[in-house]
Amino acid sequence: MSIKINHLKGFLQVLERAKAVASDKNDDIKSGVLIQAKGTSLSIRGMDENISLEIQSNELTEATKETSFLVPASFFQELMKNLPKGDVKLVKKESKNEVNIVVGKSQFNIATMNGEDYPVVDVLQEGNSFKIDGTLFSEGLSAVKHATSENETRPILTGVHIVSNGQYLTLIATDSHRLAAKAVPLLQEATELKNTVLPKKSIDELIQILSNVKECEMIIHENRMTIKTDNLTFTTRLLEGSYPDITKLIPNDFECQSKVNREELIRACDRAKISLKPDKKKVAKFHFKNSELPALDLIFTTSISSGKEELFLADLEGEITINLDVVYLKDSLQSLTTRDVLIQFAGVMKPVLIKPVSEDAAQFALVLPVR
Amino acid sequence: MSIKINHLKGFLQVLERAKAVASDKNDDIKSGVLIQAKGTSLSIRGMDENISLEIQSNELTEATKETSFLVPASFFQELMKNLPKGDVKLVKKESKNEVNIVVGKSQFNIATMNGEDYPVVDVLQEGNSFKIDGTLFSEGLSAVKHATSENETRPILTGVHIVSNGQYLTLIATDSHRLAAKAVPLLQEATELKNTVLPKKSIDELIQILSNVKECEMIIHENRMTIKTDNLTFTTRLLEGSYPDITKLIPNDFECQSKVNREELIRACDRAKISLKPDKKKVAKFHFKNSELPALDLIFTTSISSGKEELFLADLEGEITINLDVVYLKDSLQSLTTRDVLIQFAGVMKPVLIKPVSEDAAQFALVLPVR
Structure with a gap:
């Protein structure tokens, strides 16, 4: 089984995002990225304890058969980013727990992790749902992020609070010394929203992955949120606890x-x-x-x-x-x-x-x- | 007494070099830079326990009277580098231990250190002397520097060894795992030279200050070396001990x-x-x-x-x-x-x-x- 990479730059961009989400605990299976390819369609997944991201793409790669493998995220990404010039092929032999990156006469081999142990994520299909311009949402998060708390004594303040009156999403961050708020219009009217608090790593990732996205769907249910665009699915746990009422301030x-x-x-x-x-x-x-x-x-x-x-x-x-x-x-x-x-x-x-x-x-x- | 700065960029370049030499021990008088101005001539001095640098310049500044003050090097340099736009004047009132940096209606005041306590340096006038192209010498140091040792267990290996057969200076560095050597032609024949070992900080500074210097004079006597160019005088202590003989290697x-x-x-x-x-x-x-x-x-x-x-x-x-x-x-x-x-x-x-x-x-x- 082998995957020919037709657009290395595009492949690296997708890989970079999945890697950013992957756990940085080396001994955890979640420190891997899961690569799945069939024909010209490719899926790369990364996750940690709280977040999961799957990015799908077409035409970046071409697989001879249905191919799937799990490799250490950081190491695989750094190797892929620094390959010698030439056509790149990822080769997986069924008999060996190894992926070979082949470029001309050079070859780099990485031991694969056990893909069957990689957790399946419960992506939300139903819940309180919103449609929003991804770029504006990303810009909104960027604008308020600086005011989140770096201090874990009140964990709720390390996140960004999302509230909605049905027409706008308002993003709020405060560390109790300063506060930032920005409203982003919804693409269609929706129900009200309260006490939805995005954790820090999700804020950073959403700023990146939504920065060039026209439309995305947000689904919120209990303590989780799923964001879907044409080609990616992002699911994150939300922070628990009550976000302080800032209107009095x-x-x-x-x-x-x-x-x-x-x-x-x-x-x-x-x-x-x-x-x-x-x-x-x-x-x-x-x-x-x-x-x-x-x-x-x-x-x-x-x-x-x-x-x-x-x-x-x-x-x-x-x-x-x-x-x-x-x-x-x-x-x-x-x-x-x-x-x-x-x-x-x-x-x-x-x-x-x-x-x-x-x-x-x-x-x-x-x-x-x-x- | 005041100094008008006519060429801020040039002033900052000179200040940057003097600051790099100054001691980073805050409580030491050597953590200051000594600024001396008279008419259109300016001298800026920096020193630490081992190195002393004086840079002279003309036309960068214009002083109303003979003005001299000692200020904390890093703080003064960082302030000067970030001033608001406008003409800059340094004002020193005799009655006050303070220098005022005046730009338009803004003013930044720094307490001066006691300039009378600032050490006078014994610049070498006589000794084993060489004339060399400063740029080539600077390039030579850059080329061998990576092979110096970072380990203080054999301090002599943290330096660059300078030897001469009278026609070339050969620069040598080794940490005993790797070695680098480069020969630089002298501008005129000279006597032989052995066991002259430049310490690390002097290497870094000489790479900077000689990078655009056509001709410089090096004077070596006992455990010190002075380097003179048209507008600067650099004196450094040399490392003590015997540098290993590398010819057998x-x-x-x-x-x-x-x-x-x-x-x-x-x-x-x-x-x-x-x-x-x-x-x-x-x-x-x-x-x-x-x-x-x-x-x-x-x-x-x-x-x-x-x-x-x-x-x-x-x-x-x-x-x-x-x-x-x-x-x-x-x-x-x-x-x-x-x-x-x-x-x-x-x-x-x-x-x-x-x-x-x-x-x-x-x-x-x-x-x-x-x-």
């Missing part, structure tokens, strides 16, 4: 607000971060001052340095002096995309609201001040 | 030799390295076989994989099967520059000699086989 009355050039403020945060390094601090004082020429003074002090940056503001209402984490602020600004952002202050100890300045601003960020 | 009689395409063999070593990963091994079997079509078989085996690569050889005398470290072989091949290399074997347990195939081959490498 969002301030309504503001004592100060300003439009700011996003890139300029990002650069200033970068410099403040460098300036604060000697003391390993990250907090600077932000003074929005409404003098003749409205300006933002960014003030930072360490044991061996101090400094002040002045940014011109075109549009400022009210005044405030507030302490903010420059890294959190920068992350929030970077997840937005408009030239200008609107920053709104409800008080020196209230969350700061940051929104894009645009018509369809279905996105916002919160940063909590520091005492 | 170089084989003369060969039972097998072959011309090999350098790039092809590098790629094959790369793949062998990946193939050997599962067992964290680095040794493959090399079989130079003189059949109808002379070829090199590269054979590798781990607990879960095996493989064979075949490279076509245009020109093979004799036959040999030998075990080599693929990383050492690859490093040696990468330090050479010709399309083809000549590999010579004196026996399965004798050092393998690798030379460029070119007229002026003032370079070679040795790799010891593995049992």
Whole structure:
């Protein structure tokens, strides 16, 4: 049995995604990728304890017979990526637990794992179901991901919360110091959705595999979610527990607000971060001052340095002096995309609201001040 | 007192080099860079326990008065590299132990260190002296550096040995598993030189600062060396101890030799390295076989994989099967520059000699086989 690879680059792309999902525990059968080929159709599967991904493709390969084998994901992928130039064939002899990668006169052999032990995944067919633009969903996850918690003490906060009113999916992430939210329109009306929390590795994978997908179907049932596109099926366990209600956090009355050039403020945060390094601090004082020429003074002090940056503001209402984490602020600004952002202050100890300045601003960020 | 910076990019390049030399011990006065300016002339100095570097330049800056200050090297350099756009001025008030970096309305202040405590360096004026092309010397160091030892058990092997017959400087490095040597012509005849061993950090720095220098003077006296160019003075302590005599290591009689395409063999070593990963091994079997079509078989085996690569050889005398470290072989091949290399074997347990195939081959490498 042998598989001729007609499009190595395409094959490697599929393999790369399956490998990313595969378990990194070497002694686990889930550290393998399962390759199945018949005629010109190919399926590559990867999985770990929580996620399973199957990608199907056509025309990338051509198999002489129905061929199936399970090989260590990382090792197989690294070898395949670095082959000498030439036509590539994967050869599997029935009598041997080995796959041979043959390129010209060179040959690389890998012991196969026992494919019969590779778990079958219960892909969801029924449940709460949504249709959505994959690219927009991927972009939404990218935009909020930075605000997820890295700290496992509250595991629920390491994920992204997905809620829906039936017309939008809203993606929410917070580590309780800052928050990011973005709404993505559904392709058709659906039922409401609550308490669906995607775990970290699934977020990373979905950002990759959906980035160029026009339409995908999401099916949610109990603590699992399946996402299907034309050629892939992704199933993930969801995080258990109640995601905190964030609606109370969002301030309504503001004592100060300003439009700011996003890139300029990002650069200033970068410099403040460098300036604060000697003391390993990250907090600077932000003074929005409404003098003749409205300006933002960014003030930072360490044991061996101090400094002040002045940014011109075109549009400022009210005044405030507030302490903010420059890294959190920068992350929030970077997840937005408009030239200008609107920053709104409800008080020196209230969350700061940051929104894009645009018509369809279905996105916002919160940063909590520091005492 | 203030220094106006007219060419920020040039200033940053000089600062970068002085910072690289400065000590990384934060509490040491040698972790600073000393900036001295008068009119349009500027000097920046950096040093640690073993090395001192002074770079002079003209026209990069313009000082109102004679100005001098010592600031933390890394912090100052990182700040300077990330300033907002605009004209940059360094301001030093006599009454304050502080330098202000002023750009438009923004200002960054750094506490200065006590410049009077900054050590004066005894730059060598007399000793065994050589004139050499800086670029060639820098290239020579780059070519042999990979073979220096990373292991401090024999400190002398962490350096590069410089010897001279009066017409060439020969640079030698070995960690006792592999060896690299390259000869660099002197610009004028000189006396012989022995037992001059450059320490690791000096090697790295000289590669950088001499890479574009036409002519430089080297002065060696006892355990120190000074290198002077038009605008910089570099002084380093030399490693103490006797460098081993390598002449006995170089084989003369060969039972097998072959011309090999350098790039092809590098790629094959790369793949062998990946193939050997599962067992964290680095040794493959090399079989130079003189059949109808002379070829090199590269054979590798781990607990879960095996493989064979075949490279076509245009020109093979004799036959040999030998075990080599693929990383050492690859490093040696990468330090050479010709399309083809000549590999010579004196026996399965004798050092393998690798030379460029070119007229002026003032370079070679040795790799010891593995049992």
